[in-house]
Amino acid sequence: xxxxxxxxxxxxxxxxxxxxxxxxxxxxxxxxxxxxxxxxxxxxxxxxxxxxxxxxxxxxxxxxxxxxxxxxxxxxxxxxxxxxxxxxxxxxxxxxxxxxxxxxxxxxxxxxxxxxxxxxxxxxxxxxxxxxxxxxxxxxxxxxxxxxxxxxxxxxxxxxxxxxxxxxxxxxxxxxxxxxxxxxxxxxxxxxxxxxxxxxxxxxxxxxxxxxxxxxxxxxxxxxxxxxxxxxxxxxxxxxxxxxxxxxxxxxxxxxxxxxxxxxxxxxxxxxxxxxxxxxxxxxxxxxxxxxxxxxxxxxxxxxxxxxxxxxxxxxxxxxxxxxxxxxxxxxxxxxxxxxxxxxxxxxxxxxxxxxxxxxxxxxxxxxxxxxxxxxxxxxxxxxxxxxxxxxxxxxxxxxxxxxxxxxxxxxxxxxxxxxxxxxxxxxxxxxxxxxxxxxxxxxxxxxxxxxxxxxxxxxxxxxxxxxxxxxxxxxxxxxxxxxxxxxxxxxxxxxxxxxxxxxxxxxxxxxxxxxxxxxxxxxxxxxxxxx
Numbered sequence: 001x002x003x004x005x006x007x008x009x010x011x012x013x014x015x016x017x018x019x020x021x022x023x024x025x026x027x028x029x030x031x032x033x034x035x036x037x038x039x040x041x042x043x044x045x046x047x048x049x050x051x052x053x054x055x056x057x058x059x060x061x062x063x064x065x066x067x068x069x070x071x072x073x074x075x076x077x078x079x080x081x082x083x084x085x086x087x088x089x090x091x092x093x094x095x096x097x098x099x100x101x102x103x104x105x106x107x108x109x110x111x112x113x114x115x116x117x118x119x120x121x122x123x124x125x126x127x128x129x130x131x132x133x134x135x136x137x138x139x140x141x142x143x144x145x146x147x148x149x150x151x152x153x154x155x156x157x158x159x160x161x162x163x164x165x166x167x168x169x170x171x172x173x174x175x176x177x178x179x180x181x182x183x184x185x186x187x188x189x190x191x192x193x194x195x196x197x198x199x200x201x202x203x204x205x206x207x208x209x210x211x212x213x214x215x216x217x218x219x220x221x222x223x224x225x226x227x228x229x230x231x232x233x234x235x236x237x238x239x240x241x242x243x244x245x246x247x248x249x250x251x252x253x254x255x256x257x258x259x260x261x262x263x264x265x266x267x268x269x270x271x272x273x274x275x276x277x278x279x280x281x282x283x284x285x286x287x288x289x290x291x292x293x294x295x296x297x298x299x300x301x302x303x304x305x306x307x308x309x310x311x312x313x314x315x316x317x318x319x320x321x322x323x324x325x326x327x328x329x330x331x332x333x334x335x336x337x338x339x340x341x342x343x344x345x346x347x348x349x350x351x352x353x354x355x356x357x358x359x360x361x362x363x364x365x366x367x368x369x370x371x372x373x374x375x376x377x378x379x380x381x382x383x384x385x386x387x388x389x390x391x392x393x394x395x396x397x398x399x400x401x402x403x404x405x406x407x408x409x410x411x412x413x414x415x416x417x418x419x420x421x422x423x424x425x426x427x428x429x430x431x432x433x434x435x436x437x438x439x440x441x442x443x444x445x446x447x448x449x450x451x452x453x454x455x456x457x458x459x460x461x462x463x464x465x466x467x468x469x470x471x472x473x474x475x476x477x478x479x480x481x482x483x484x485x486x487x488x489x490x491x492x493x494x495x496x497x498x499x500x501x502x503x504x505x506x507x508x509x510x511x512x513x514x515x516x517x518x519x520x521x522x523x524x525x526x527x528x529x530x531x532x
Contacts, residue, residue, distance in 0.1 A: 190485035220531030318494030
């Protein structure tokens, strides 16, 4: 690491809009980054972290976005804000690489892995033909993609979340940049893949000697993988310090608030004699691996293998495991949204063989809150319409009664009912997740499936949502099936835990026993991989 900064951000201000509509989203931010150093830029959603990072890459929507005259960004002695587009294009993907937050969105779904990595090399080097393919393969090997040759012709949807992130890293590092900007590189990845990705980035950073600007809200990642930390709030930099000093003695009240924002608390006391609400026996889900024209398929992938579930009323079942372990498939099968074999029993009623018409009256008793609230809420519908949609399908109430129910649901989740005529994009991530929860509870269900309900949220907002879910369970005696890769969230809400791997339940039992005294090696690995 050298003393001269590779990157200097000086009095950076970012504004959107002009005239009376102008809004300052980043105000007078200054920091430096030395060669070989990792600076973590942390803060809640809307704090200006990603806008700051995109300013370095000049990826903001100019001219709608603009910088104040005092702003400057200097990379390797060269001011970036005054560079021509041609000169900036030479830097992007070459001397400055970037890993975007959501690889499924950032990767082109119509192009193979080989084509996407090759494009980066073709733009900035003279490598062509067989040498280009060898270079692509070398990049995949460098990021430790399993069986890299077979992945050359794969499309993004054919890869796991961790593999897609590795492809993004391969693209960002293909030309051995001096600076890597990693924008939330571990969001929505399970704990073992999170650690693998961050350790991979650290190893590649050491190999290439590059600097890294790490944008994250995950303080576990910051604690383990940064040298210095800069804390942003509402567009301003409120504190900078070494990682050790900041965690040991935070100076700003907001920094102390962030460090204290960890999922905590315990699940509600469960009734010892509570009847079973949901059961599954020998539940199996298989997907055909071939589609022959004139015969039944003979090769299958077993996504869920003979699962046994027992969920008492008013309790929470936590389901953990790596990506691809079968967690979400299990939930979809229990909801009868995927075909399966075995028995599913809801409130002593077998539902496995019911037709869709027979299932419809039961649908209101089983609801779902999905991982990404922005994706699961229709952008063309108001909050009132979104929450009332289930009432219109499952009840014959008047419009006035539906509106009253929506108002109550919004009050239950801590949102102002006066906002019900707004659209999802007008709310923060945490508020959108509250809307999704309100949509689920407006039908007064007995069972709510929570599929990674906090993974897309900041830590501080996660704490709020967890407290809300616990409060709602106390008031209405909901049962939850909680799917999460975050073991802190599982610990805060779950009465029982089951651990899945490759479609099989490898360990299950009371949450306290599983999380404190795991018997299986795989469960021990999951717990050890948690970044705290």
